[in-house]
Amino acid sequence: MAPARTPAALLAGLVAADPGRPRVTVYDDTDGPTAGERVELSARVLANWVAKAGNLLQDELDAGPGSVVRLALPPHWRTLYWALAAWSVGACVEVARPGDDGHGADVVVTDDPARGGGAEHLVVVTLAALARAAAVEVPGGAVDEARDLATHGDVLVALDEPDPADPALRDGADVLAYAEVVPAAGDGTGGRVHTQTTDTGELLRLALAAWAGDGSLVLTRGTPGPGTRAARLASEGVTREA
Template structure:
């Protein structure tokens, strides 16, 4: 049984590296981004290398991820885990070693104490920001400078995976995700359409499907009139709205 988030993700990629693992829709912008296991793994590796080689973080450090559900959020959360770091997904501001935020959460991010701040516009085609906010580095531009493969020390099941109001080890985070997958009816081989408005928690929209062995169709600003056709196009077997 897989007991760490990096193990769970590696298994998801190994099952079918070229198949869509996470497909992103935003009905407010018309954005559609499809990531195979290989492509998402590339972003995860680049992110882990950015955190370790670029920011200089070490095992056990904490990274704040003040971001909505999005494929880039998935890459960041999985990259943080791969690097042996703990992800703080929000709550009361805390001192952290680095922070990543979207433009809509800059006000909340201002209260967090850290010297290393990154912003992303979550733009279609992973476009960079025209002008990053003052005091922030553009995540999309910076991450592309880092290697496609990450060679870090193995993560221990007892290491912190999630920080903040509720701290979970990797083993506990994986167990919680497995429980949520069972509650939501997510099974191995499923292709799950998930409305971010109804399931904003990363355990639900990311970790539970990965632990169960499912692939994800993640939809923001979901237009209900498009759900049925999208489910057919994407060969969805379970819809969570």
């Protein structure tokens, strides 16, 4: 039996297969500074974000196998590349639950600095697509992703590989090892998958499943206006709702 794919190998396969094909499309119908955004990432562009975030994690924050990278982020395209970056350096991605701060995590990646107290390292993410600096006050010693991420390299070479039994995704009491976090292609995966999930753990699992089947993910954040949703799904060629 062939060894299970890691998320890093999965991403590399998407880039090799068709680097320009969209793999993530996000519509933002929330209130606030991101309202009205449509962001689409091809495999190549997604991999570029992952490389930069992975280099930051590995070179500045000493993340690797055995590290816990806690994502205190909503379902969002930035959440996806931070998860893939953590997996690419062999860390465990932990989905923050309500009330979590930074205790127990090596790195907290969040859009709310108050959720990072107690972590060894804090990365403050600004969700707006064109942000060049954080929209909130960044604590001393924390990383302002919007300001700093672009300075990191576009090629990521992991210093260590995770063991297949190492935890890859921890979501509450559910833990998936690296050997099982990427589903086998053909397990009902693939296609152009649409979701409006508000659960970050579910977003990560849906994305991995779609990509494992050589598919892509369309995420709607918030609630689109009357008549907008059906037209949008048709224009995006959605084949399945999740």
